[in-house]
Structures are given as C-alpha cells and as structure tokens.
Amino acid sequence: MIIKVYLSDFENAFKTAGRGDQFSRPALEAMFNHLEALEEDSGQPIELDVIALCCEFVEVSKEDTLELENYNRNDIISELGDSILFAQ
Numbered sequence: 001m002i003i004k005v006y007l008s009d010f011e012n013a014f015k016t017a018g019r020g021d022q023f024s025r026p027a028l029e030a031m032f033n034h035l036e037a038l039e040e041d042s043g044q045p046i047e048l049d050v051i052a053l054c055c056e057f058v059e060v061s062k063e064d065t066l067e068l069e070n071y072n073r074n075d076i077i078s079e080l081g082d083s084i085l086f087a088q
Contacts, residue, residue: 017050027059027085030078
C-alpha cells in the first residue's frame with residue numbers, strides 16, 4: 001500500500017521519529033524534492049524511513065566541508081545558505 005507524502009508529512013515524520021532537529025527546514029525540503037525527483041526518474045516509490053535517511057544524508061556548515069574526506073561536488077544535494085546537504 002502506498003500513501004502520497006507531502007512536504008509537511010515528511011517534516012512531521014522526522015519530528016515523530018525524534019529526529020526533528022537532525023536537519024534544517026531548507027535541508028528537509030531539499031531532501032524531499034531530491035527524493036521525489038528520484039521517484040519520478042526511476043518510476044519506483046521510495047519508502048519513507050527516517051532513520052535510513054538520517055544515515056544517508058548529512059547537513060554540514062560550508063566551513064566544515066573543508067574537513068570532509070572525499071568531498072565531491074557530485075554528492076551535493078543542495079547548498080542551503082550557510083550549510084550544504086550531502087548524500088553519503
């Protein structure tokens with residue numbers, strides 16, 4: 001069974017899972033848009049698994065990107081003002 005998830009549902013899923021502070025609102029929106037695009041491109045639904053997403057994505061400050069190993073601009077999902085959202 002598949003349920004359509006909207007941005008507000010996506011954000012609430014993080015709050016309900018106790019991960020409401022894991023990402024900024026712009027990062028959650030960028031991740032949501034990225035996942036929707038992946039679904040459209042692949043034709044396959046993506047399960048909303050908050051814990052898995054917290055393991056797959058990381059939001060860091062732009063200053064901290066200098067310290068990241070294997071920093072690759074291809075891994076960037078979105079630049080968000082003072083931070084960047086990466087797929088790990």
